[in-house]
Amino acid sequence: VDGAAHERALERHAGLAKPPGSLGRLEDLGARLAAISGHCPPPVPSSPAVVVAAADHGVHAQGVSDWPQEVTAAMVATVASGGAAVNAIARTVGARVVVVDVGTLRLGPVPDGVRDERVRSATRDLAVEPAMTVEECRTAIGAGARVAAELIEGGTDLLVTGEVGIGNTTASAALFAAFTGADPADVTGKGANLDHGRTPHKVEVVRAALARHAADAAAGARGPLATLASLGGLEHAALVGVMLAGAAARIPVVVDGVVTGSAALAAVALCPDLAGYLVAGHTSAEPGGRTLPDRLGEPALLDLRMRLGEGTGALLAVPLVQAAARVLADMATLADVTKDAGQGGSPKVFGGG
Amino acid sequence: VDGAAHERALERHAGLAKPPGSLGRLEDLGARLAAISGHCPPPVPSSPAVVVAAADHGVHAQGVSDWPQEVTAAMVATVASGGAAVNAIARTVGARVVVVDVGTLRLGPVPDGVRDERVRSATRDLAVEPAMTVEECRTAIGAGARVAAELIEGGTDLLVTGEVGIGNTTASAALFAAFTGADPADVTGKGANLDHGRTPHKVEVVRAALARHAADAAAGARGPLATLASLGGLEHAALVGVMLAGAAARIPVVVDGVVTGSAALAAVALCPDLAGYLVAGHTSAEPGGRTLPDRLGEPALLDLRMRLGEGTGALLAVPLVQAAARVLADMATLADVTKDAGQGGSPKVFGGG
Numbered sequence: 001v002d003g004a005a006h007e008r009a010l011e012r013h014a015g016l017a018k019p020p021g022s023l024g025r026l027e028d029l030g031a032r033l034a035a036i037s038g039h040c041p042p043p044v045p046s047s048p049a050v051v052v053a054a055a056d057h058g059v060h061a062q063g064v065s066d067w068p069q070e071v072t073a074a075m076v077a078t079v080a081s082g083g084a085a086v087n088a089i090a091r092t093v094g095a096r097v098v099v100v101d102v103g104t105l106r107l108g109p110v111p112d113g114v115r116d117e118r119v120r121s122a123t124r125d126l127a128v129e130p131a132m133t134v135e136e137c138r139t140a141i142g143a144g145a146r147v148a149a150e151l152i153e154g155g156t157d158l159l160v161t162g163e164v165g166i167g168n169t170t171a172s173a174a175l176f177a178a179f180t181g182a183d184p185a186d187v188t189g190k191g192a193n194l195d196h197g198r199t200p201h202k203v204e205v206v207r208a209a210l211a212r213h214a215a216d217a218a219a220g221a222r223g224p225l226a227t228l229a230s231l232g233g234l235e236h237a238a239l240v241g242v243m244l245a246g247a248a249a250r251i252p253v254v255v256d257g258v259v260t261g262s263a264a265l266a267a268v269a270l271c272p273d274l275a276g277y278l279v280a281g282h283t284s285a286e287p288g289g290r291t292l293p294d295r296l297g298e299p300a301l302l303d304l305r306m307r308l309g310e311g312t313g314a315l316l317a318v319p320l321v322q323a324a325a326r327v328l329a330d331m332a333t334l335a336d337v338t339k340d341a342g343q344g345g346s347p348k349v350f351g352g353g
Numbered sequence: 354v355d356g357a358a359h360e361r362a363l364e365r366h367a368g369l370a371k372p373p374g375s376l377g378r379l380e381d382l383g384a385r386l387a388a389i390s391g392h393c394p395p396p397v398p399s400s401p402a403v404v405v406a407a408a409d410h411g412v413h414a415q416g417v418s419d420w421p422q423e424v425t426a427a428m429v430a431t432v433a434s435g436g437a438a439v440n441a442i443a444r445t446v447g448a449r450v451v452v453v454d455v456g457t458l459r460l461g462p463v464p465d466g467v468r469d470e471r472v473r474s475a476t477r478d479l480a481v482e483p484a485m486t487v488e489e490c491r492t493a494i495g496a497g498a499r500v501a502a503e504l505i506e507g508g509t510d511l512l513v514t515g516e517v518g519i520g521n522t523t524a525s526a527a528l529f530a531a532f533t534g535a536d537p538a539d540v541t542g543k544g545a546n547l548d549h550g551r552t553p554h555k556v557e558v559v560r561a562a563l564a565r566h567a568a569d570a571a572a573g574a575r576g577p578l579a580t581l582a583s584l585g586g587l588e589h590a591a592l593v594g595v596m597l598a599g600a601a602a603r604i605p606v607v608v609d610g611v612v613t614g615s616a617a618l619a620a621v622a623l624c625p626d627l628a629g630y631l632v633a634g635h636t637s638a639e640p641g642g643r644t645l646p647d648r649l650g651e652p653a654l655l656d657l658r659m660r661l662g663e664g665t666g667a668l669l670a671v672p673l674v675q676a677a678a679r680v681l682a683d684m685a686t687l688a689d690v691t692k693d694a695g696q697g698g699s700p701k702v703f704g705g706g
Contacts, residue, residue, distance in 0.1 A: 017431055018438055019545045023665070024638075024658030044445075074690045078370055083685030085371055091683070092397075092676040192372045285377075304654065304673070305377030312376070319672045320657070323445040330444070332436030337427045 001035035001276035005042075009034035009328060012041065016331045028298070029279070029324035036252050036277055041328035045158035045252070048318045049096040049151045050311040051242050052079055052086060053144060054114075055103035055234035056122035057167030058131065062205045064170040066193045069122070073106045075164045079310070080113035086162055086310035093318040095160060100147050102140050103234035104165075117143035119234050126171060126209045130216065130230040137229035137237045144241025152249045158321060159246040159253045160281070161260040162311020163235045166192070168259050169286060170202055174209045174231040175262035176288035179224075179269055180295070184210065187288030189258070192309075224269035232266060239263035240270065247277035252321060254281040255296070256314035257307065258289030265295065279321060282306055282313025354388035354629035358395075362387035362681060365394065369680070370690045378654070382632070382677035389605050389630055394681035398511035398605070401671045402449040402504045403664040404595050405432055405439060406497060407467075408456035408587035409475035410520030411484060415558045417523045419546045422475070426459045428517045432663070433466035439515055439663035446671040448513060453500050455493050456587035457518075470496035472587050479524060479562045483569060483583040490582035490590045497594025505602045511674060512599040512606045513634070514613040515664020516588045519545070522639060523555055525615035527562045527584040529641030532577075532618040533648070537563065540641030542611070545662075577622035585619060592616035593623065600630035605674060607634040608649070609667035610660065611642030618648065632674060635659055635666025 009031035014020050021027065033042035054076045060069050078084045079099040090097045100115040103122055110116040119140045123131035132140070148159055169191030176187040184206035190196050213221075213230045221230060228237060240263050246253035255264050255278050268275045280293050280300035285307035293299040301317045362384035367373050374380065386395035407429045413422050431437045432452045443450045453468040456475055463469040472493045476484035485493070501512055522544030529540040537559035543549050566574075566583045574583060581590060593616050599606035608617050608631050621628045633646050633653035638660035646652040654670045 016438075017428070017436065018661050019547065022545065022659065022661040023438060024660065026657055026659060071690070075370070078685050078690050081685070083370065083683070083689065085369075085376060085680050085684055088680040088683040089676045092672055092679050192375065194372065301657070302655070304379055306375065306379060307377065308371050308375040316673060316676060319445055320669060323442045323669060326445050327438050327441040330436070330441040331438055332431050332434070336436065337424070337431050 002038040003035065005038050005040045006031045006035035008040040012328060015333050015335065017334050017337045023327060026324045026327060029321065030328045033252060033321070033325050037250055042325045043157065044325040044329055045322050047155045048093065048158040048160055049098060049156040050086060050090055050160035050162045050315055051144065051147055052097060052099040052162040052164060052311055053235035053238040054099060054101050054164040056105040057165060057171055057233055058123045058125035059127055059170050059205065060167040061125050062127050064198060064202050064205055065167050066198065067166045069105050069166050072164055072166045073104045076101055076104060076114055077111050079164065080111050084310060085308055085312050086315065089312050089315045093315055095315055095318060098147060098151065100143065100238060102143055102238045115147060117147070119143065123233055126174060126231050127205050128212065131171065131232060132229040132234065132237070134225055134229045137225060140234045140237035141241040144238030145245040148242040148245035152245065152251065157251050158318065159242060159251060160311050160314045160318065161239050161242055161253060161256055162314065163239065163259045163309055165233055165235050168233050168235060170205060171231060171233045171236065172259045172262035173202065173288050174206045175236065175266060177206060177210055178213065178227050178231055179265040180291065189286035191286065224266060228266040236263040236266060240267040243267040243274055243278065244271065247274050252279050253277055254279045254314040254317055254321065256281055256311050257284040257309050258286035259309055260314065261289045261292040264292065279317065281317035355391040356388065358391050358393045359384045359388035361393040365681060368686050368688065369684045370687050376680060379677045379680060382674065383681045386605060386674070386678050390603055395678045396510065397678040397682055398675050400508045401446065401511040401513055402451060402509040403439060403443055403513035403515045403668055404497065404500055405450060405452040405515040405517060405664055406588035406591040407452060407454050407517040409458040410518060410524055410586055411476045411478035412480055412523050412558065413520040414478050415480050417551060417555050417558055418520050419551070420519045422458050422519050425517055425519045426457045429454055429457060429467055430464050432517065433464050437663060438661055438665050439668065442665050442668045446668055448668055448671060451500060451504065453496065453591060455496055455591045468500060470500065472496065476586055479527060479584050480558050481565065484524065484585060485582040485587065485590070487578055487582045490578060493587045493590035494594040497591030498598040501595040501598035505598065505604065510604050511671060512595060512604060513664050513667045513671065514592050514595055514606060514609050514616070515667065516592065516612045516662055518586055518588050521586050521588060521612050523558060524584060524586045524589065525612045526555065526641050527559045528589065528615035528619060530559060530563055531566065531580050531584055532622055533644065542639035544639065577619060581619040589616040589619060593620040596620040596627055596631065597624065600627050605632050606630055607632045607667040607670055607674065609634055609664050610637040610662050611639035612662055613667065614642045614645040617645065632670065634670035
């Protein structure tokens with residue numbers, strides 16, 4: 001990111017027609033957008049798109065979810081038909097929805113409106129073996145990057161991350177534990193389950209996966225890509241690709257909850273500079289996700305106690321990102337206002353008491 | 354508000370295609386919108402408007418502000434010309450901006466684009482005498498109600514409250530203290546000042562005003578209207594009118610920060626049922642405003658550490674209100690999704706593990 005543009009944005013904010021600092025976090029966010037784009041004022045994003053990456057998880061066999069795996073494909077079809085929460089919220093904020101199947105368990109063809117980028121039919125069971133080969137993981141990253149790059153080519157100027165995948169909060173907890181060193185008990189939550197009945201078991205499954213992965217790593221499977229392949233899902237990998245493509249094009253990427261957040265951890269481990277392009281949209285309800293803001297350097301913009309995923313929380317942050325850019329672009333300066341007020345154009349008159 | 358519609362909305366949410374409760378506060382907000390409109394699903398607001406009420410304050414003579422009073426008229430002109438923060442944010446969320454002068458200190462004519470509803474040129478100094486007569490206060494309430502009713506007549510279906518007025522956080526602190534019984538030291542902040550240098554003095558001014566008002570009340574000037582007239586500003590009164598008109602038309606009114614929040618306290622004191630129509634948009638940075646969510650029954654939707662006023666924080670909550678209505682209107686049910694998944698349409702399959 002461009003530190004000089006960041007500085008210019010902060011200076012510009014100090015001269016706008018308002019008490020200094022009175023737009024709070026919107027000012028910091030505007031400066032980050034300047035740093036991301038390299039321009040001050042930064043462009044106002046007008047064509048947001050949410051990429052909903054979908055896949056199934058071999059770890060479902062361990063009994064980590066209240067929901068049958070068929071729900072993943074059913075929810076993908078619901079997103080494609082416009083009836084999911086992500087669609088309703090995307091309509092509200094004017095965002096395009098692109099749902100990408102990178103590896104659901106399905107017998108029939110991919111329905112209309114779903115981008116077919118299936119790498120394999122669900123991951124392997126991460127509790128007992130690597131969820132993906134490194135090659136499969138790379139392919140899923142490439143699929144996400146390709147989808148995002150095509151969107152950007154078509155005019156998308158703000159990327160939002162979303163996902164669907166029964167079992168994916170277990171994989172997310174494993175990624176959080178692996179990338180942060182946290183104890184599984186501290187980063188594992190109920191996910192989409194109705195209550196915490198399965199949570200202690202999820203913790204044990206994550207613990208087993210980490211032990212298995214540690215042995216694999218000792219045998220040579222080291223590094224962020226190997227960790228992502230070992231413990232993540234195909235949708236996590238695809239979202240890493242989305243983030244990389246966004247950063248490469250210097251556009252902001254909004255992170256949603258714990259699943260996209262764990263993908264963000266993997267992406268930043270692969271490419272530390274990427275952190276500067278990520279905006280935490282909504283506070284995760286999962287204990288792992290709740291640590292993410294510290295890791296991305298700022299709290300999430302929203303905390304509405306949502307825990308649905310799909311990109312719903314991140315989408316609600318889109319107008320905040322747009323507003324942060326627009327105030328920098330549109331506002332009059334304090335000097336303009338003092339001139340209008342016959343104060344001789346000196347901001348000092350305003351601030352000096 | 355309509356309690357039966359509220360119940361129907363909660364029931365509807367329980368059957369939508371997502372884990373129950375997973376949209377968090379958006380679900381509660383949707384139920385409130387159903388209660389406000391009397392319909393489930395509630396209409397999705399498509400024509401928001403922010404009413405920016407502007408006035409000056411006699412209490413400025415006490416040295417409560419870093420800013421000269423001329424800034425009020427200068428900021429009104431800036432809003433009218435589209436260069437204020439409220440304009441930039443309104444553009445982002447698709448809201449109309451209506452700026453109403455209910456009593457600025459100005460020598461010349463009201464500029465183009467400003468609605469002229471001046472009741473008097475600034476209030477009297479509330480530290481030493483009632484800021485307004487009850488009649489002036491009524492007139493300002495009527496002006497706000499008229500502006501809002503005309504907007505609603507013209508299609509506005511979501512009202513947002515905003516204000517401009519150098520000195521108005523002092524009046525707001527006095528209203529908070531009077532309506533809640535809080536000590537002035539606990540509800541008075543720096544407002545638009547650059548630092549807390551004047552805050553102890555502001556506390557003493559508020560204390561003097563409350564003592565003066567208590568004496569007036571003992572002499573017969575009792576009741577919420579007398580309190581608002583005694584301690585408030587013309588913009589507070591106008592905003593009470595906006596809130597009353599919104600509630601009368603069964604549309605939600607979004608509260609911004611400490612100034613609109615203190616107007617909300619007065620409005621709810623005048624008409625307790627009004628509380629059900631108010632949505633706290635952004636957490637106030639002022640200590641008085643921070644107590645408001647408890648009084649309105651819910652925390653504010655946003656906390657971006659903004660402290661500008663003008664309606665900026667409330668406007669940023671508009672897409673959240675729209676999204677809360679839209680998910681209720683647009684989402685598929687769990688039964689639809691299970692049917693698609695060949696699960697026989699029983700939500701039980703999804704929740705039962």
